[in-house]
Amino acid sequence: MDTNTLMRTLDGTLTCTTLYGHKYRSAITGQDRMPMALEGLTRGKSLWIDSLVHFTCPLTPQQETQHLSRTPVPGSVCLHTPEETVTLHERGADVSFSEHDVPEDSFLSYRPRLLMAVTNITITANEWQHTEEWQLDLEEI
Known part of the structure; x- marks a missing residue:
């Protein structure tokens, strides 16, 4: 069963399957003419991320x-x-x-400072425009 799923019990009561201690996910994207510094950045690597969103x-x-x-x-x-x-x-x-x-x-x-793990890295190169688009998917540890 996925967490954060809304479900109804047999008597019709709406419940949420959220676990205590909710963890956050984030995606950071960018586009540039210079490639992103990916040396040593792999799935599972831990990073400290300063959130842009205010709690x-x-x-x-x-x-x-x-x-x-x-x-x-x-x-x-x-x-x-x-x-x-x-x-x-x-x-x-x-x-x-x-x-x-x-x-x-x-x-x-x-703004929270979150310890997050890299879950996915996506890079797309546009040869004609000489640009690279990238996305870094993260999940809080």
């Missing part, structure tokens, strides 16, 4: 700390309140913002 965490009023599910990219953690956005200094996945007031409708955002 967000809702906050409760007067909350002072938050444990993030992934390690953040340095300098990417921001506290968003209705009045302002403040970049926070974090130490790993634990973020403290006790010196800031946290009103209602506040949230935290950050």
Whole structure:
């Protein structure tokens, strides 16, 4: 049975087969006249990837700390309140913002740094345009 599949039980209840500790997949693509540096890059190789997508965490009023599910990219953690956005200094996945007031409708955002494994590499060369297109498929370890 695949994970993240929606299924109905015999009594008609919709359930999801998601496993605890969800892992992410990503695809990085590019096109250039110079070839991608693929020396030593093979399926199964581990890479640290700084995500472009921000994760967000809702906050409760007067909350002072938050444990993030992934390690953040340095300098990417921001506290968003209705009045302002403040970049926070974090130490790993634990973020403290006790010196800031946290009103209602506040949230935290950050870009996660993910340890991922290469699952596939695709390269397509266009001889007439002298370009190479490539795609790197990754899955979180």
